[in-house]
Amino acid sequence: MRRRSTAANLPDQMERVVGKNQRSRICFLASLSALFWFLLFYFHFVVLGNGSVDDSGVKLPSSTNPVNNEFIDKFRVSEVRVDTETTMKGLVSKSRVDGVPEVRVGKELNKKDRVKESFQFMKALKTIENKSDPCGGKYIYVHDLPPKFNEDMLKECKSISLWTNMCTFTSNAGLGPPLENVEGVFSNTGWYATNQFAVDVIFNNRMKQYECLTKDSSIAAAVFVPFYAGLEISRYLWGYNISVRDAASLELVDWLAKRPEWSVMGGKDHFLVAGRITWDFRRLSEQDSDWGNKLLFLPAARNMSMLVVESSPWNANDFGIPYPTYFHPAKDADVFNWQDRMRKLDRPWLFSFAGAPRPDNPKSIRGQLIDQCKKSKVCKLLECDFGESKCHSPSSIMQMFQSSLFCLQPQGDSYTRRSAFDSMLAGCIPVFFHPGSAYTQYTWHLPKNYTKYSVFIPEDDIRKRNISIEERLMQISVVDVRIMREDVIGLIPGLIYADPRSRLETLKDAFDVAVQAIIKKVTKLRRDIVEGHTDDNFVEENSWKYELLDEGQREVGAHEWDPFFSKPKDGNADSGDSSAEAAKNSWKNEQRDKS
Ligand SMILES: *[C@@H]1O[C@H](CO)[C@@H](O)[C@H](O)[C@H]1NC(C)=O
Ligand SMILES: *[C@@H]1O[C@H](CO)[C@@H](O)[C@H](O)[C@H]1NC(C)=O
Ligand SMILES: *[C@@H]1O[C@H](CO)[C@@H](O)[C@H](O)[C@H]1NC(C)=O
Ligand SMILES: *[C@@H]1O[C@H](CO)[C@@H](O)[C@H](O)[C@H]1NC(C)=O
Ligand SMILES: *[C@@H]1O[C@H](CO)[C@@H](O)[C@H](O)[C@H]1NC(C)=O
Numbered sequence: 001m002r003r004r005s006t007a008a009n010l011p012d013q014m015e016r017v018v019g020k021n022q023r024s025r026i027c028f029l030a031s032l033s034a035l036f037w038f039l040l041f042y043f044h045f046v047v048l049g050n051g052s053v054d055d056s057g058v059k060l061p062s063s064t065n066p067v068n069n070e071f072i073d074k075f076r077v078s079e080v081r082v083d084t085e086t087t088m089k090g091l092v093s094k095s096r097v098d099g100v101p102e103v104r105v106g107k108e109l110n111k112k113d114r115v116k117e118s119f120q121f122m123k124a125l126k127t128i129e130n131k132s133d134p135c136g137g138k139y140i141y142v143h144d145l146p147p148k149f150n151e152d153m154l155k156e157c158k159s160i161s162l163w164t165n166m167c168t169f170t171s172n173a174g175l176g177p178p179l180e181n182v183e184g185v186f187s188n189t190g191w192y193a194t195n196q197f198a199v200d201v202i203f204n205n206r207m208k209q210y211e212c213l214t215k216d217s218s219i220a221a222a223v224f225v226p227f228y229a230g231l232e233i234s235r236y237l238w239g240y241n242i243s244v245r246d247a248a249s250l251e252l253v254d255w256l257a258k259r260p261e262w263s264v265m266g267g268k269d270h271f272l273v274a275g276r277i278t279w280d281f282r283r284l285s286e287q288d289s290d291w292g293n294k295l296l297f298l299p300a301a302r303n304m305s306m307l308v309v310e311s312s313p314w315n316a317n318d319f320g321i322p323y324p325t326y327f328h329p330a331k332d333a334d335v336f337n338w339q340d341r342m343r344k345l346d347r348p349w350l351f352s353f354a355g356a357p358r359p360d361n362p363k364s365i366r367g368q369l370i371d372q373c374k375k376s377k378v379c380k381l382l383e384c385d386f387g388e389s390k391c392h393s394p395s396s397i398m399q400m401f402q403s404s405l406f407c408l409q410p411q412g413d414s415y416t417r418r419s420a421f422d423s424m425l426a427g428c429i430p431v432f433f434h435p436g437s438a439y440t441q442y443t444w445h446l447p448k449n450y451t452k453y454s455v456f457i458p459e460d461d462i463r464k465r466n467i468s469i470e471e472r473l474m475q476i477s478v479v480d481v482r483i484m485r486e487d488v489i490g491l492i493p494g495l496i497y498a499d500p501r502s503r504l505e506t507l508k509d510a511f512d513v514a515v516q517a518i519i520k521k522v523t524k525l526r527r528d529i530v531e532g533h534t535d536d537n538f539v540e541e542n543s544w545k546y547e548l549l550d551e552g553q554r555e556v557g558a559h560e561w562d563p564f565f566s567k568p569k570d571g572n573a574d575s576g577d578s579s580a581e582a583a584k585n586s587w588k589n590e591q592r593d594k595s
Helices: 006-048 067-090 112-118 121-131 151-155 166-170 200-205 229-234 242-257 258-265 299-303 332-344 367-377 393-403 419-425 457-462 471-472 476-496 509-533 541-547 577-593
Strands: 140-142 221-225 268-275 307-311 316-318 350-357 379-383 406-409 427-432
Touching: 112 229, 121 509, 140 258, 151 229, 166 229, 166 258, 200 268, 200 307, 200 509, 221 509, 229 242, 229 268, 242 299, 258 509, 307 509, 332 476, 350 367, 350 393, 350 471, 367 379, 367 471, 379 393, 393 406, 393 419, 406 471, 419 427, 419 476, 476 509
Parallel strands: 140 221, 221 268, 268 307, 307 316, 350 379, 350 406, 406 427
Antiparallel strands: none
């Protein structure tokens, strides 16, 4: 799936070639560099001996082994000062807002203190140390965009979608119309018929409730751009030329770049949200026949972080956040009650599936899943195929998930599905078939150890080996199922979007988790800049691997999931469609879903 440019494929091939000899070469290089650094270290500290070396960011490792990676990494820092200065020049000298004097960048800047004073974001960074400020290090500055970038779209909500009356779904602060609890499947309050693409509006309204908003951008840990990027492109996906599709994006980045806040970090502390999949914003060519706009390829957007419900494994400027579910609690107690109920439910079905086959896509395993489900006595199926179906009724779907132990979540047209979040909300353990459906996608919201809360059955086990899902799931002991379900239920608060018109007392919802992650990311970047740390070996193509790294790790290597994310060469890896095709098809399904 998902086409990539030829250039983008190169690292793949290199990786393969490198893969074979990798181990011996790495060993060789490691020992070589170890020797080099040891000699350098020795010369510096023992021969020169006076310790006058500038130590901005360089701390001697506590480890007695001088050749560990951390040591090499940290020591390398002092050798890239030239780069640091270039970066600083770009960041520091441009803007003179707030009377911050233009800083001359030169050799005299090598002193740690002076470096620290010179970045515009130092004031923001320092608020972290202010123990009497509960918002220290957490402030968010929200750009006051012209209304055409957000509010006006809500006023013209009829034009957002050709098939769906989005006015219904932008009501109630983006939650949509309330769901009545007729069948007793939901709770009496907090349930809404939320559209799967409504996160733009929900997130923006949640931001209004954020505890640490500031009007002073100089203390902001991050800058939020309340552009309804998803709603905007929804209007023009079909039948409009590329200049119409790109117009708002171009206007937005033009507006942003003129703001003083932009020059502080070239926009690298900015973030925005689009409740659609990344492929709608990644048009590869300037041809009208190609899909979507080019927002995420604009230089300014490359510096920003865009939160989307499906991110690209190969790009570093987008991040996956959960699709909205139907549950939007207004207080903690509503969540706790829901969790308790999900613990106690009787679940007669071993597994279930709600979805349509993809007969046009020969690589899709959905047909096989549906066959297996039909043949199994312990599987419940909601077919979304033709005509009137229960598959789009929130209560039928939630009812089924609530009566199942496991819920199958194969890819659709793109990697991800809203359904994965609906099923976890129902305490149903998700079964994924592609790591891009969740594990490499929602790394902020889901635990790294996916075996705790889900089952992974690689697509090829179904496609080629025709393994029995029933048998595979039967192998999991009753005790383990209970432990896994408890984990899933424990994840619920962080996967849902609370009612943006009120505030949960203590629980952190999906919004809180995302904002915290953005702040952490920007803060780390600022510290790296201050310390002169650059990730010279960063390869954007490998973005998904970096997201899986443990705290403190910086380098990636070969990964067991490489075949899932490499371009199909023998027709076996991944599924063959282009990103444009995926996006287009998901739009078709949207039409089918909601008409
Ligand atoms: C620390 O935070 C408090 C509370 O917000 C504020 O009044 C004070 O000015 C801050 N101190 C510094 C040094 O910024
Ligand atoms: C694109 O479409 C708009 C209106 O639909 C039209 O005004 C404009 O001239 C078109 N641009 C190009 C380059 O075809
Ligand atoms: C992106 O950030 C870099 C600094 O890291 C800056 O040099 C560049 O101008 C920024 N791009 C835009 C379009 O502002
Ligand atoms: C992941 O979780 C499983 C189940 O709790 C456990 O057996 C396994 O050791 C964990 N793996 C890692 C790498 O922590
Ligand atoms: C897969 O296995 C089942 C029996 O477990 C069999 O009925 C079915 O025909 C097989 N499908 C394929 C495509 O081999």
